[in-house]
Amino acid sequence: xxxxxxxxxxxxxxxxxxxxxxxxxxxxxxxxxxxxxxxxxxxxxxxxxxxxxxxxxxxxxxxxxxxxxxxxxxxxxxxxxxxxxxxxxxxxxxxxxxxxxxxxxxxxxxxxxxxxxxxxxxxxxxxxxxxxxxxxxxxxxxxxxxxxxxxxxxxxxxxxxxxxxxxxxxxxxxxxxxxxxxxxxxxxxxxxxxxxxxxxxxxxxxxxxxxxxxxxxxxxxxxxxxxxxxxxxxxxxxxxxxxxxxxxxxxxxxxxxxxxxxxxxxxxxxxxxxxxxxxx
Amino acid sequence: xxxxxxxxxxxxxxxxxxxxxxxxxxxxxxxxxxxxxxxxxxxxxxxxxxxxxxxxxxxxxxxxxxxxxxxxxxxxxxxxxxxxxxxxxxxxxxxxxxxxxxxxxxxxxxxxxxxxxxxxxxxxxxxxxxxxxxxxxxxxxxxxxxxxxxxxxxxxxxxxxxxxxxxxxxxxxxxxxxxxxxxxxxxxxxxxxxxxxxxxxxxxxxxxxxxxxxxxxxxxxxxxxxxxxxxxxxxxxxxxxxxxxxxxxxxxxxxxxxxxxxxxxxxxxxxxxxxxxxxx
Numbered sequence: 001x002x003x004x005x006x007x008x009x010x011x012x013x014x015x016x017x018x019x020x021x022x023x024x025x026x027x028x029x030x031x032x033x034x035x036x037x038x039x040x041x042x043x044x045x046x047x048x049x050x051x052x053x054x055x056x057x058x059x060x061x062x063x064x065x066x067x068x069x070x071x072x073x074x075x076x077x078x079x080x081x082x083x084x085x086x087x088x089x090x091x092x093x094x095x096x097x098x099x100x101x102x103x104x105x106x107x108x109x110x111x112x113x114x115x116x117x118x119x120x121x122x123x124x125x126x127x128x129x130x131x132x133x134x135x136x137x138x139x140x141x142x143x144x145x146x147x148x149x150x151x152x153x154x155x156x157x158x159x160x161x162x163x164x165x166x167x168x169x170x171x172x173x174x175x176x177x178x179x180x181x182x183x184x185x186x187x188x189x190x191x192x193x194x195x196x197x198x199x200x201x202x203x204x205x206x207x208x209x210x211x212x213x214x215x216x217x218x219x220x221x222x223x224x225x226x227x228x229x230x231x232x233x234x235x236x237x238x239x240x241x242x243x244x245x246x247x248x249x250x251x252x253x254x255x256x257x258x259x260x261x262x263x264x265x266x267x268x269x270x271x272x273x274x275x276x277x278x279x280x
Numbered sequence: 281x282x283x284x285x286x287x288x289x290x291x292x293x294x295x296x297x298x299x300x301x302x303x304x305x306x307x308x309x310x311x312x313x314x315x316x317x318x319x320x321x322x323x324x325x326x327x328x329x330x331x332x333x334x335x336x337x338x339x340x341x342x343x344x345x346x347x348x349x350x351x352x353x354x355x356x357x358x359x360x361x362x363x364x365x366x367x368x369x370x371x372x373x374x375x376x377x378x379x380x381x382x383x384x385x386x387x388x389x390x391x392x393x394x395x396x397x398x399x400x401x402x403x404x405x406x407x408x409x410x411x412x413x414x415x416x417x418x419x420x421x422x423x424x425x426x427x428x429x430x431x432x433x434x435x436x437x438x439x440x441x442x443x444x445x446x447x448x449x450x451x452x453x454x455x456x457x458x459x460x461x462x463x464x465x466x467x468x469x470x471x472x473x474x475x476x477x478x479x480x481x482x483x484x485x486x487x488x489x490x491x492x493x494x495x496x497x498x499x500x501x502x503x504x505x506x507x508x509x510x511x512x513x514x515x516x517x518x519x520x521x522x523x524x525x526x527x528x529x530x531x532x533x534x535x536x537x538x539x540x541x542x543x544x545x546x547x548x549x550x551x552x553x554x555x556x557x558x559x560x
Contacts, residue, residue, distance in 0.1 A: 123490040143487055172487070185480060186489045190496040193473050196528040198558075199551035200465060200521075206558055207423055207452070208466045210403040212499040213558075216470040219492040220555040224548035231536055231544065241480075242533045246526050248476040253522045256511055264511065268504035271479035275500040278478075278486055278493075 007032045007064035009057055009079060011044045013126055014096045015070030016134025019049040021167040024136040032060045044131040061093070062086040066163060068120075069095040074229040077106035080117055089114025094160050096122055098183065099233040100147050100176035108151045116156030119147035119176060121183070122169060127221040140168035147176045184237035189245055191227055192238070194220040287312045287344035289337055289359060291324045293406055294376045295350030296414025299329040301447040304416040312340045324411035341373070342366040346443060348400075349375040354509040357386035360397055369394025374440050376402055378463065379513040380427050380456035388431045396436030399427035399456060401463070402449055407501040420448035427456045464517035469525055471507055472518070474500040 006022055008015045011033040019031050033050030034057045035041045041053035054060035061067040061083035069076045076095045080103075084093060093115065097103055104119040111117055122144040126133060144164040148157055161171045174182070198220035201209070231238050248267075255263035286308040288295045295313070302308050313330030314337045315321045321333035334340035341347040341363035349356045356375045360383075364373060373395065377383050384399040391397055402424040406413060424444040428437055441451045454462070478500035481489070511518050528547075535543035 123488065125490065125492075142490070145488070182485050182488045185482075186485050186493050189480075190477055190492045192529065192532050193477055194492070194496050194555075195548055195551040196525055196532060197470055197473055198555040199547060200469075200524055200528060201554050201558075202465075203554070203557065205462050205466050208403065208425070208462045209558060210405065210422070210467065212405075212470045212474070213466050214560070215495045215498045216474050217551075217555050217558070218495045218560075220548075220551045222552070224545050224552055227548055228541060228544045232539070232541065235536055239533055239536060242529055242536075244480055245476055246529050246533075248480060249472065249522055249526050249529075252472050252476060253519055253526075256515055256519060256522075259512070261508060261512065264508045265504050267479060268475055268500075268507055271475040271477075271497075271500045272502070272504055274481050274483070275474075275478040275497050277483065278481075278489060278497075280494070280498075 002026075003028050003065045005030045005032060005064040007034060007060045007067040008050065009034045009061065009067060009069045010071035011035050011041060011050060011131050012070060012129055013131070013133045014122070014124075014138075015068070016044055016047075016049040016131035017124075017136070017138035018068055018070065018096070018167065019044070020134050020136035021139060023048065023051075025166060027166050032064065034060045040131065047131055047134070049131050049134055058083045058086055062088070064091070066092045066094070066159075068163075069093070069097070072226050072229050073097040073099045073103065073233050077103045080107050081110055084111045084115045084117070087112065087115045091115050092156055092159050092163070093117045094120045094163065096120060098187065098230045100145070100179045102233040104147050104149060104176040108149065116153045118152065118156050118160035120160060120164060121145045121179065122164065123187075127219050129223060137168065139164065142169050144169040144171050145179050146171055146173050147179060148173050149175060180234045181237045184234055184241040185244075188230060188234060188238050189241040191219050191222065192231070192242060193245060194218065282306075283308050283345045285310045285312060285344040287314060287340045287347040288330065289314045289341065289347060289349045290351035291315050291321060291330060291411050292350060292409055293411070293413045294402070294404075294418075295348070296324055296327075296329045296411035297404075297416070297418035298348055298350065298376070298447065299324070300414050300416035301419060303328065303331075305446060307446050312344065314340045320411065327411055327414070329411050329414055338363045338366055342368070345370070346372045346374070346439075348443075349373070349377070352506050352509050353377040353379045353383065353513050357383045360387050361390055364391045364395050364397070367392065367395045371395050372436055372439050372443070373397045374400045374443065376400060378467065378510045380425070380459045382513040384427050384429060384456040388429060396433045398432060398436050398440035400440060400444060401425045401459065402444060407499050409503060417448065419444065422449050424449040424451050425459050426451055426453050427459060428453050429455060460514045461517045464514055464521040468510060468514060468518045469521040471499050471502065472511070472522060473525060474498065
């Protein structure tokens with residue numbers, strides 16, 4: 001996929017990695033980065049993540065054939081709608097948000113004719129923030145979920161797929177709701193569990209942690225505001241997932257309490273098989 | 281600490297790493313490895329982890345000045361008692377078990393005069409198993425907990441400290457009960473949470489996992505039998521820790537359910553600070 005201008009709204013870890021990947025692969029003649037702080041944008045340009053900086057989101061998006069919104073999930077829909085009005089027909093708008101149903105639902109049916117939005121979620125990231133942690137290979141070999149609804153334009157979906165594939169990603173098409181239910185289990189719940197564990201650690205026991213605790217709580221260092229917005233946008237599925245986890249922990253406690261070694265072994269063995277199947 | 285003969289009972293990841301570290305630092309003229317399977321022991325000798333192999337645990341321990349038991353926690357006390365009878369006065373027995381109160385309690389007061397046992401727990405390891413994953417630097421910069429009770433011989437405690445320090449470890453002295461309560465939170469609970477999370481993953485969602493899920497569940501690949509024994513030996517503290525985690529998850533659910541963004545932010549922010557304080 002080759003374009004003249006790509007605009008990235010939100011040049012943090014994800015947006016910055018989109019910029020590095022596109023520029024590294026010659027996917028766009030010009031990459032404009034949009035943000036609220038000129039100092040961050042200038043730093044991103046200095047790092048080679050973007051070519052141009054802009055504080056005027058609508059203007060920068062209007063100048064692009066493709067714009068990708070890499071901002072917090074509770075900002076994306078409003079930003080897309082604010083920018084779409086001025087876009088030329090044929091403009092593709094997409095995003096990198098961790099939730100999809102609320103965003104897609106808020107945008108669909110409200111775009112000018114010929115301007116398309118395709119919800120995307122690259123399953124890549126880190127607890128780190130900022131363009132200084134961006135990586136040209138962040139999406140390589142990873143999966144990006146693209147959403148399709150009854151209103152999705154097939155051609156726009158193909159262009160969005162080509163966009164993420166050009167960054168090295170595989171793509172998978174799901175409905176927004178299917179995405180959100182799955183990610184509640186595979187991403188949002190692990191974040192809550194990590195956060196709950198990290199929050200239980202009395203500071204004086206820090207020295208008694210090893211890799212099990214550190215690996216298990218790593219994502220809890222993620223930005224609280226970003227994650228609170230994700231949980232709120234996917235509330236019902238997250239609450240269902242939390243219930244599953246609490247029930248499962250209750251099963252471990254019951255087995256332990258009853259001295260039921262066979263039940264405990266079965267729980268641990270089932271989980272080990274599931275984890276082994278994932279690979280490292 | 282320099283000795284003629286060190287015997288390692290159980291030459292897996294931990295026992296093998298003790299062997300590599302001692303041999304790499306010239307800490308013993310001879311390292312005997314004891315196990316149940318000759319093929320594993322021969323492999324460990326071929327890898328340079330041990331110098332001699334033995335299937336006769338009591339004999340191999342009798343020939344050493346120091347013996348370290350790196351076997352499952354539910355075997356250690358019986359093995360120590362089975363070997364101690366034939367040991368010369370001055371022999372130091374220690375272990376690497378993840379629980380301490382049950383082991384120390386079962387051994388204390390039952391040793392021949394002049395033979396000492398000091399409970400140890402190096403906070404290092406991996407979900408991997410076997411001497412092929414042993415590393416000479418496994419203990420470097422890590423912490424080893426040594427236990428002290430009213431019956432602990434101060435000179436034996438010093439020798440045990442010198443032993444682990446010679447492998448690059450820092451040491452910290454705690455009571456067995458204090459160790460077990462702390463490790464319930466810092467190690468046993470994270471393992472249960474990882475196991476519960478991994479066990480909830482439907483296989484068809486595997487492709488939708490990313491680093492959050494993978495990091496958060498890594499330890500769930502550990503050996504179920506080893507961990508079931510750890511949980512059973514530390515049952516009360518583990519049940520208390522499980523209760524804390526379930527209550528904390530309930531607090532996240534309540535905040536989310538009530539749409540109480542301030543409460544959700546507070547939970548996430550507190551946890552982030554705790555995790556940030558740990559470093560990577």
